[in-house]
Amino acid sequence: MPKTKAGKRASKPPKKPRAASAPKVVGAANAAESAPPKPVEVAVTPAKGRPMLHWVGKRPLSRVRFFPAQHMEAFEARGAAPARAEDWAEWPAGYPKGGLLFHGDNKEVLGHLLASGFRGKMNLVYIDPPFDSGADYVRKVSLRGPKGTAKIEGETYSLGEQIQYTDIWANDNYLQFMYERLMLLKELMATDSAIYLHADPSKNYLLRSLMDEVFGQDCFTNEIVWWYWNKFQGNVNHFAMNHDTIFCYRKGLPPFHKVLEEREAIVRQLKRAWDPIKGMLVNVRDEKGNIVYQDRGEKTVDDVWRISMLQPADETENLRYQTQKPEELLSSIVGSSSNPGDLVLDCFVGSGTTAAVAQRLGRRWIAADINKGAIQTTSKRLQSIIAEQGEAKGTGKLPGMEAKDAPPAPAQASFTVWRVNDYDLAIQHNEAVNLACEKLGVERKKTDAFFEGTLGKSLAKIVPFGHPLTPVDLEEIKRELEARPEEDRPVGVVALGVEIAARAWVEDWNRLRKGIDAVNRFTVIDLRTDPKHGGFLRHEPARAKVKIARRKDTIVIEIEDFVSPTIIERLREQAGILKPKIDDWRAMVDYVMVDPAYDGNVFKVSVSDVPERRTDLVAAKYEIPAPKGETTVAVKLVDMLGEEVLITKHLEALRG
Ligand SMILES: C[S@@+](CC[C@H](N)C(=O)[O-])C[C@H]1O[C@@H](n2cnc3c(N)ncnc32)[C@H](O)[C@@H]1O
Known part of the structure; x- marks a missing residue:
């Protein structure tokens, strides 16, 4: 384990903690508002x-x-x-x-x-x-709870893999x-x-x-x-x-503390480069009585670091982020x-x-x-x-x-x-792009960092689904085409919604591209309205049933139910004709946070229930001190696919 020179080790990370309980709220709302x-x-x-x-x-x-x-x-x-x-x-x-x-x-x-x-x-x-590896990196997603909380005829579920980012x-x-x-x-x-x-x-x-x-x-x-x-x-x-x-x-002269590591019983049996290091080693006998050489004790680390990869079985540090x-x-x-x-x-x-x-x-x-x-x-x-x-x-x-x-x-x-800016989508952007490509029949070209692939004879450009198609997106495509003077194929632009100004932009663009000059004409496919291709991105949000009540000077929160249609759908896909069975809704919930005085803007975490192990479930019941006056309580549930559900309830001031 590495140590810094001062004898203070640069930390073996301690075991993962228990769930945080009732930490207090952090200060300012949008403090940046007061900045120059x-x-x-x-x-x-x-x-x-x-x-x-x-x-x-x-x-x-x-x-x-x-x-x-x-x-x-x-x-x-x-x-x-x-x-x-x-x-x-x-x-x-x-x-x-x-x-x-x-x-x-x-x-x-x-x-x-x-x-x-x-x-x-x-x-x-x-x-x-x-x-730049050409890989789609994924996070492995599974349900919470002891084995059997959710199953298809005895098989425990995994939700498979969620694409986190595409490295192309x-x-x-x-x-x-x-x-x-x-x-x-x-x-x-x-x-x-x-x-x-x-x-x-x-x-x-x-x-x-x-x-x-x-x-x-x-x-x-x-x-x-x-x-x-x-x-x-x-x-x-x-x-x-x-x-x-x-x-x-x-830059300049930053601090540098030597790193020390404990090297235990590394048996040196080097055939080459033996003499220079022989004097630094200790000779001992192995179990057969032969003399072997060992390199023991604390050493200053050089520029080769021997550190193990995270092990799949490591339940403490491994967060399954690939x-x-x-x-x-x-x-x-x-x-x-x-x-x-x-x-x-x-x-x-x-x-x-x-x-x-x-x-x-x-x-x-x-x-x-x-x-x-x-x-x-x-x-x-x-x-x-x-x-x-x-x-x-x-x-x-x-x-x-x-x-x-x-x-x-x-x-x-x-x-x-x-x-x-808004990179927060109802469904994962990369997953949505993959789904769109699949449904539209886009042939993926993983080496092109700008166009997703080809759609028939056209290049296909998928505009991020977080916003409707705007002239800014179209200008970006134009710039890319200018950097590729030999490219003469038409372009299919796929978007979720189209601004009126973008339609006018495309009309102008295509007007100049007729007859023999008809290179790079644009066709827009709006998934929101397209009768042939639209519809598949419709997303049924997750729902929760939460009771929130004031009891004297405390607030009692009880989560009664949670359903994620996306999780159920994934399980159904896996199960084929069999019906997925989840005995405890908490299997679908990754963690819960509570803000007892929500201002409608910043969620200030007062309770954070993050179960330590994957086999643990959220508590689902919380009792916390109540603010004296009227307040809005907010409960945020994050499910195993990362979808968030926010439930709020306004509570009157305590009477008397
Ligand atoms: C190799 S991973 C980093 C892993 C990290 N060192 C760890 O220990 O978990 C690269 C990360 O860069 C992120 N990323 C890729 N492009 C990015 C961008 N333009 N802006 C911010 N993050 C980006 C990816 O989402 C991914 O999480």
Whole structure:
């Protein structure tokens, strides 16, 4: 297990905590409202540019648009210690002092942070971007409860896999995507700070060149090889691929604490390179009496990190987010390259590993992801960790840890969730795109990062279903076609709803494309009205029956029933003609949160019932102190597919 030089280990993460109970509400509603007006665009300083990588369609990034963020949720542990004032002295006005979790495209999130006073504030950045692997990453979803809570003739259900994000790019688009994010990250980094970029062999050589170009070759600090010997990679015709690469670049002189690891009884039987290391080893006899050499004791970790992959059977840390990294890996990065109280940023946070480790190690954190499932997973994970830290308050250590191993005190006991633009769909965007392609008969082309594939002789473009087709979307398609001068196929634009201005735009566009000039004509398929293709995206929302009542000075909440037609439908698909049977509705519910004084805007988490193990169920009954005056109580249920149901009830003031 890695340790920092000071003898303080960079944490073996403790066991997952019990459900958080009745933490208190965090402060300001939309605090950002009181902040000074924001610029519309923010400037980005040029890349170092030597050496320089070239790709088709390379565009410099000198300015980035500002988008406002909407405050969605707030969580604070009950009885939390006040944040250390010195850590937060330069925190931009308008943000609560605590972790910040952003749901949105990270280009927009990073632009938002730059315009909101975070320029030059990050002490450490870690990113683990998609690898351009051509894969659809999935989160494995199953129902809660002991085996048999839900079954088809004795078989326990799994809801299968939920596509979290699609990792398909043309090489050039991928490089532009990464270039822009790296440029923005550089702006956000403090004068003395470090950035770690996680890559795999498919793209690491290009990403290192990009890092050189953006940060300058002289900022290169390390190439770390993460060797995860225990993940089987097909090795029939070649050597097994068992490592990722993590590049470290730094600005100025950031902190660095050596990482120590306990190496126990690694038997050295090296045939090569033997002499130079022989003197460092201890010889002992094995069970047959032969002399073998062992490398024991505490060692300073070098740039090859031997850390196990997360194991499928690990019920504690493994959150079934396919690309989830082990906390031990992040502990080495955060523990070595930042100090307690420092600000750590991860804008591809996935299941929340970086935020979790920063929280455990007493660092402040900001995280972002485009995927709703990632935001929900991270939020749930951080609620548990903060609640656990709250429970450990006063003992100076976390459950399951020796006193000498106690990590630094938490830098915050709260976090807030924000949304930059609307990536929150009734059903998962990628799943919806896949479904649409299937129903329309789109032939997928996984190497094209812009068009989803072909529909007959046309290129197919699916406009995100979160908004109707607008002229802005059409302009984007136009720009893409301009970058492909040889492309002469017509384009089928698929959308859920079409703005009137977009119809006029398409008419104008097609008017100019007649006869021999008839290249790239547009046809719009509106799934909301299309008699042939529409209809399949109709979504029947999940429903809950919840009793909420005032009893003297408490509020009693009782969830009586919950139904998710989407979950039932999935089970039905699996079961064929058999009828799915769910004995306890709680099998469908992942977690429950309560806000006893909901303002209709920000959901302030006061009770968070996040069962520890997958076999545990939510309590479904809660009794909490009631505000004296009239109040609106809100109960949020999140199901196993991530769909949220919000139930609210207005309660009169206590009489007498
Ligand atoms: C390799 S995973 C990160 C896994 C993470 N390190 C963990 O331990 O769970 C990459 C993440 O980047 C997110 N992502 C991809 N494109 C994004 C974008 N444009 N903005 C924000 N997040 C993005 C994906 O949703 C995914 O969760």
